[in-house]
Amino acid sequence: MSAVKLDLLLETQRLERCPFPIPVGWFFAAYSDSLSPGEVRNINFLNQEWVLFRGENGKAGITDPYCPHLGAHLGHGGKVVGDNIRCTFHHWEYDTEGFCKAIPYAKVMPPICKKQPVLRTLPVVERYGMIWAWYHPKAEDPQWELPAIPEMEEPGHVKPRRWTGSVNTAIQEVAENGVDNVHLKYLHGAPIVPPTEAWFDGHTMRIDIGHGYIIGDMYGPGLNVMRFTKDGVTATMVSYSVPITREKTQMNMSFTYKDYPQGTKERAIAEHLVAHSIGEAEGESSAGFESVDMIVWNNKKYRAKPLLCDGDGQIVKYRQWFKQFYPGLETSEKI
Ligand code: FES
Ligand SMILES: [Fe+2]
Structure with missing residues (x-):
């Protein structure tokens, strides 16, 4: 039997659903308004349990x-x-950096307590009304800062509408949707395959779908800002997926737009853009990531060497770009 045929016979056993480690990046941990000073909470993400707390300060x-x-x-x-x-x-007692600050019955603190953290902690920042954690498998310092998102941080925009869901696949697979413009027609029912371009620069990726209709900016694996523009009105979808385990991703989104007065054409367009991107627009079968994408993601396996055709867009480039978030795995065959 030829090698190719044997390969095909073993396909189901050979393919892994999610052959990826947890990637490096900033990840959403919780909404700021959900954690009061003095609160302690256990959270599961980044493939383990963590303790989230807020000091009195x-x-x-x-x-x-x-x-x-x-x-x-x-x-x-x-x-x-x-x-x-x-x-x-x-x-x-331990502070947010993992230093031991007090041992009530020790006459002499262990010398190491003065020199370095003794408890692993994640670097944390709060932006956009959210608590963000920096993850690196070797606990290296943050390699980039979270960007400004004026719609989420400046007045004059509607209170973001939040959405959360969970999917049984790796975060890389979920984000690959952005460069896979072909599925927008065949899975989501868009009238045409929208023209799509993508640019990759360091930890960022920009996509333009439909000549400016959607501009998406990814900042590492955990933050994607997508702006939908129609007739000069822009609605913003901020997407912040987070790996719960290697095979489970929590998808989180916030939708907002300029606070156009009620009853104006602009407001109606902005509302429609949100409804469209969330899959609620009346009389439309398109967009809507909630159901159709889920069916695919929950059941697919990852093909490290996909069979592609000339219309398939920038999948390979996207995957090469994503590899930087798996430090030390540059040569892995599976990814
Ligand atoms: S103080 Fe935590 S185990 Fe002793
Ligand atoms: Fe999709």
Whole structure:
């Protein structure tokens, strides 16, 4: 039997659904307004459990759950004391950087406590009303900053409408949709395959779908700002997917636009653009990521060497760009 035929016979066993590690980047952890000072919460994302807390000074922290002392879980019985999180077992305290700040019964603190963090934490920033965590598998410092999104940060825009869903695939697969313009016609029912261009620059990617109808800007794997423009009116969809595990992605979105007065044509267009992108526009079968994409994502397998044709757009370039977010895996055959 030829090698090609044998390869085909073993296809189902050979292909993996999600052969990717958790990528590097800034990821959404929680909405800022969901976490009050003094609150402690366990969260699952980035393929493990973490403890999220907010100190009395308002600063949020995300730590590994297990106390460096004797391993108690900081998210079960742990409390915020001042600006630190205090372990329930022997009351050791840690700050948002992972430094041990107090041991109530120690006459001499272990010398290491002065020098370095003893608990793993993630770098955290708050932007756009959200808590963001920087993830790097080797805990390296952030390699870029989150961008300004005026629609989310400046007055004069409607309160963002939020949407959340979950899909059983890796974040790379979800984001590949952006460069896959062909599926917009065949899966989503767009009247034509919209002309699409993409540009890749460092950690950013820009896509233009339909000659300016949609401009999408990706900033690493965890943030995608898409602006839909029609008749001079722009609606913004900010998408911030986050890997929960290697095979599960939480998709989060916020929709907003300029606060045009009620009853104006501009307001109606903006509302329609949001309805269209969320898949609620009346009498339309197009757009709508909620159902049709989910069926594909939840059931597909990743093909590292896809069979492509000349109309397939920039899938290969996108995948090459995405590889930078898996440091140390440049030579992997599977990805
Ligand atoms: S295990 Fe956390 S203080 Fe002892
Ligand atoms: Fe899609």
